[in-house]
Amino acid sequence: MYRKLFRTALVCLCVALATISCRKEESTLSTFLINGSKSYYFEPDETIKVYYTQKRIARVEVVSQPEGWDISVQNGYLAVHAPQSGGAQSGTIEVKGTSVADIVTKRTFDVTIATATDLSEEGTANCYIAPSEGRYAFDGTRIGDNTFDFATAKLLWAAPADVVNSIQTRDGHISFSTKGEGNAVIAIYNNKGAILWSWHIWAADFDAEATAQTFADGTIVMSRNLGATAEATDDDQTAWASCGTYYQWGRKDPFVGSKNYLSTVNQSMYNAEGAWVGIKTRATTSSIGTTAYATQNPTIFICGTESNDYDWYYGSNKELWSATTKTINDPCPAGWRVGAATTFDIKQDQLVGDYQRGWEVAIDASTNTLFAAAGRRSFVDGAFTNVDKTGYLPVGFYWSASTEGDTAIALEFSPTEIGTKAIYRANACPVRCVKE
Numbered sequence: 001m002y003r004k005l006f007r008t009a010l011v012c013l014c015v016a017l018a019t020i021s022c023r024k025e026e027s028t029l030s031t032f033l034i035n036g037s038k039s040y041y042f043e044p045d046e047t048i049k050v051y052y053t054q055k056r057i058a059r060v061e062v063v064s065q066p067e068g069w070d071i072s073v074q075n076g077y078l079a080v081h082a083p084q085s086g087g088a089q090s091g092t093i094e095v096k097g098t099s100v101a102d103i104v105t106k107r108t109f110d111v112t113i114a115t116a117t118d119l120s121e122e123g124t125a126n127c128y129i130a131p132s133e134g135r136y137a138f139d140g141t142r143i144g145d146n147t148f149d150f151a152t153a154k155l156l157w158a159a160p161a162d163v164v165n166s167i168q169t170r171d172g173h174i175s176f177s178t179k180g181e182g183n184a185v186i187a188i189y190n191n192k193g194a195i196l197w198s199w200h201i202w203a204a205d206f207d208a209e210a211t212a213q214t215f216a217d218g219t220i221v222m223s224r225n226l227g228a229t230a231e232a233t234d235d236d237q238t239a240w241a242s243c244g245t246y247y248q249w250g251r252k253d254p255f256v257g258s259k260n261y262l263s264t265v266n267q268s269m270y271n272a273e274g275a276w277v278g279i280k281t282r283a284t285t286s287s288i289g290t291t292a293y294a295t296q297n298p299t300i301f302i303c304g305t306e307s308n309d310y311d312w313y314y315g316s317n318k319e320l321w322s323a324t325t326k327t328i329n330d331p332c333p334a335g336w337r338v339g340a341a342t343t344f345d346i347k348q349d350q351l352v353g354d355y356q357r358g359w360e361v362a363i364d365a366s367t368n369t370l371f372a373a374a375g376r377r378s379f380v381d382g383a384f385t386n387v388d389k390t391g392y393l394p395v396g397f398y399w400s401a402s403t404e405g406d407t408a409i410a411l412e413f414s415p416t417e418i419g420t421k422a423i424y425r426a427n428a429c430p431v432r433c434v435k436e
Contacts, residue, residue, distance in 0.1 A: 066091025250320025289314025
């Protein structure tokens with residue numbers, strides 16, 4: 001009798017263990033995830049498809065939603081509709097997926113009604129200024145005469161992290177939100193995952209038109225460097241913030257500055273997932289030293305070689321930037337471009353005071369401007385140089401669009417002198433944009 005009871009108990013135990021094992025296996029195999037961003041932005045009365053991934057899910061249900069919002073569950077996505085008027089302007093949507101084994105997984109995402117300011121309304125450019133925290137958009141289908149049919153748009157990098165976030169696309173426009181000040185690059189991709197084009201987003205509390213200055217030759221010049229989040233250079237922090245981003249001559253995409261003023265360590269960059277993004281280097285060749293390669297690889301610094309006259313572009317191309325008209329590769333915002341060398345031909349008698357983190361320059365009888373000693377990224381390896389505190393003060397380099405032979409002209413200065421000079425085009429230097 002006891003043996004029979006033991007056998008019965010053993011069978012029951014095995015069945016129970018098998019059931020637990022099946023439930024555990026089911027839990028492992030079932031998946032329910034909301035794809036993409038966890039924050040979505042809507043125009044009033046707009047519907048957006050929010051896609052989800054499911055595996056061995058029997059039911060998908062909406063648990064809660066903001067007042068006035070309508071959500072319908074479709075095969076593989078949620079059709080989320082924002083109210084035209086009334087209702088909540090923002091809130092959280094909670095959704096649950098129930099597996100075939102009756103295991104529940106809950107997911108949430110945020111929704112907000114926010115009309116984006118179209119930064120490309122006044123004209124397309126490779127750089128857009130986002131002057132305050134908010135929601136912005138630009139036309140991702142064209143730049144100048146170039147047109148694009150893109151599949152996706154993604155944040156390539158942001159510095160600091162999350163300064164540009166929540167990227168969405170609709171009707172060919174790319175929208176995004178900003179948080180704080182800094183720089184970012186948004187890229188568009190084809191359906192094979194290759195970059196078609198990319199745009200620099202300059203998030204800064206800055207009115208370029210209102211703060212512009214008129215130089216001695218009559219040219220209207222921005223009061224700060226492209227990509228800078230400050231103008232003053234009275235201490236190391238604002239000196240660092242005033243350096244801005246760095247550009248190889250003729251390229252449209254920015255490279256970040258250093259981590260701190262006079263540091264040779266790169267400022268950290270992060271993608272949309274919060275993962276660190278690094279700058280890589282490649283020596284120029286006939287296949288690498290092209291505008292097509294540079295466009296598809298915005299984070300690769302193309303090093304110059306002696307056989308190519310230390311130019312990143314293989315061969316020579318003097319038309320990438322122009323001192324008279326704006327080119328397709330010009331890195332400045334709409335209405336601005338890289339200036340001619342004559343604008344930055346500053347003389348010794350224009351210098352004001354002592355050399356402290358750069359020079360203060362008198363541009364007319366009543367106005368001074370500041371040029372921070374920001375160094376450069378070397379044409380040899382892309383590393384920061386002329387910024388070392390040990391033994392000497394830092395040096396400044398600012399690109400012009402003018403060329404001289406196989407070199408290009410830059411404003412160059414040190415604690416003892418200032419003037420324009422021809423340097424190798426594979427150098428990456430700051431840019432001070434001028435009015436078109």
